[in-house]
Amino acid sequence: MNDFINELQLKIERLENEINFKNGLISILSHDSKELFGTFLWLIEELEQKTISEEDFFKLLPQIKRDARKNLQTIQDSITWLKTQYGEFKIKPVTIMVMDLFHYLEEKYTVKLKEKNVKFYYKGDHNVFLTSDRLLLEYVLDKIFNNAVKYSLPGQDIYFQAVTEGDQVVLSVIDSGTGINEKYLSGIYNYDNPIFLGTAGEKGVGLSLKIVKNFISLLHGNIQIISAENKGTTVSLFLRKFIE
Helix, strand or coil, X not given: CHHHHHHHHHHHHHHHHHHHHHHHHHHHHHHHHHHHHHHHHHHHHHHHCCCCCHHHHHHHHHHHHHHHHHHHHHHHHHHHHHCCCCCCCCCCEEEEEHHHHHHHXXXXXXXXXXXXXXXXXXXXXXXXXXXXXXXXXXXXXXHHHHHHHHCCCCCCEEEEEEEEECCEEEEEEEECCXXXXXXXXXXXXXXXXXXXXXXXXXCCCCCHHHHHHHHHHHCCCEEEEEEECCCEEEEEEEEECCCC
């Protein structure tokens, strides 16, 4: 009887988490869309009525561009998540060399790393591998690494570390950037957490980590975030070496 009750409680918790996640996602999409298009309309109307000069109009465009880029990322993240919600989504495990994941990030972020003068290094066994869903895992690592770059200062280093512990592989992205204040760390996956600008003014919506946590659960893994303000952040993924 107790086992049945415990199982039922777990199912209820999972359903509550899914509902909260979906409600938060809808709230973010609704708010950001209204904000972006509202700003666009206001600017155009002000220009048409000549209550704002063309010079001031063009001065505001860089901020509009940043907001548009942020909202586009939100939509792309949402579409990626939605793909896992249609029908009976099943992960597609394939054998992945961890070094290939490092090279994937290295290549994708070549320009950003160079722009910020941030170096990227690999730590650990070069022959470590695991079986996992490449699409989900690459998405997760992409979002984690993007944050590491975003909150790193010029001249700092980022490490991608792989450690084998029994039947699991621990993948960590380690930076020495701005870090997260302790009072915000406990609510990192909540929707009411504030959004912080990157060290080069980059802006995010805070949605990515919420989807990351969702995807890690699909991969039957866990995520751990250790951070200290002005000392950096370590995000570790605890993944089964083999999943079916």
